[in-house]
Amino acid sequence: MDSPLDSIFQSKYNEFTSSLLEAFPELAEVIKVAESVAIEEREMMYKQMVMPNAGNPKRDMTKCPGMVLPGVYINDAMWASSSERTKDAINQFLGLLTFAITMKDGKSSDFGYNSDSFRAWADTFMDDWRGKMNRSEFDSFTKRFADLFGTTAASGERLPPFPEKLRKGKLVKLAEEIVRELKPEEFGLDPETIKQCESDPSKAFEVIMNSTMRNPEKLQGAMKRIMKRLQDKFQRGEFKPQELAAEAEEMMKEFSENPAFVEMMDSMRKAFSFEGDMEGARAAGQEKSAKLRVAQERMRKELERRKAAKAATSGATSGATSAATSVATSATPLVVPGPTQTDTIEEFASILMGKQGNNKKQGKK
DSSP, rough: OOHHHHHHHHHHHHHHHHHHHHHHHGGGHHHHHHHHHTHHHHHHHHHHTTTTTTTTSOOOTTTTOOOEEEEEEOHHHHHSSSOHHHHHHHHHHHHHHHHHHHHTOOOOOOGGGOHHHHHHHHHHHHHHHHHGSOHHHHHHHHHHHHHSSSSSSSTBBOOOOHHHHHTTSSHHHHHHHHHHSSSSHHHHOOOHHHHHHHHHHHHHHHHHHHHHHHOOOHHHHHHHHHHHHHHHHHHHHOOOOHHHHHHHHHHHTTTOOOOOHHHHHHHHHHTTTTTTTTHHHHHHOOOOHHHHHHHHHHHHHHHHHHHHHHHTTTSSSSSHHHHEEEEEEHHOOOOOOOOOOOOOHHHHHHHTOOTTEEEEEEEEO
């Protein structure tokens, strides 16, 4: 196999045959024949026998596809008696197989697309099907997209699919609530995009990131509409700051290759940890925990400073100088900053705009 896209095609081809055997056992004989086609011949036969009709992205996905693999034909009666789940699965496999071939070839003249419409189709496909790809498949398609079009998405950066453990997290629910408060007409969003956010967390976070860059004032207005409801959820314990901070930190590791997203998550992590924001901690009923975290963080930094000071003086020849340094260092008090005054609504909005902490008063050391 010449490229990762070849591997994707072959793996999806094999998965498709297995799924078809379960859904249409009466077609077992011809499905087995399609499964036995030599690996080096599968792509050519799919392009010749399937892509012009069933594999054409312009096909009406509600209609019977006909031949779905070389020699495997689904008739109208079979299609009509199939469940919506089976139909969706068939269309998904056909879409991924066609997309893998077309992206590898780098052209879509078979479908009558020019260069602009080809890019638009590829961009839409990546958005629509991201949640149905694993990370390896997504990365392979993204790299090829960048090779062909110069960027990873028409809108800039495209986030990878969220792993299952994060898809069900509280931070994802928070992002979905924020997106629901956005007025589509203010942010240039169509209803379909808003709907996608409900099933694709990556899309929800992309919308928020793009909104912070294009319409920060309007985003702040949306945050004002949602903040009271969020504060109530914090008070009830539905949203726990420490859990949100932990999820933000986990997302930073998961999407470390995306600087803009990492920066936004780091701001959220700091905010939900109430670093330097005792007023916000008090409003969320987390003042005691926040003070403890602040004290622990300052103690950690002080310990690092002492270690650095000791290392810097360890080579000195004067024992007196070293002793004096040790005494001076050990006498340095640990100062926990007092409460700061901040507007909770504006602070949370500023988090999303990458300005967390910029407007705070700094505690004296």
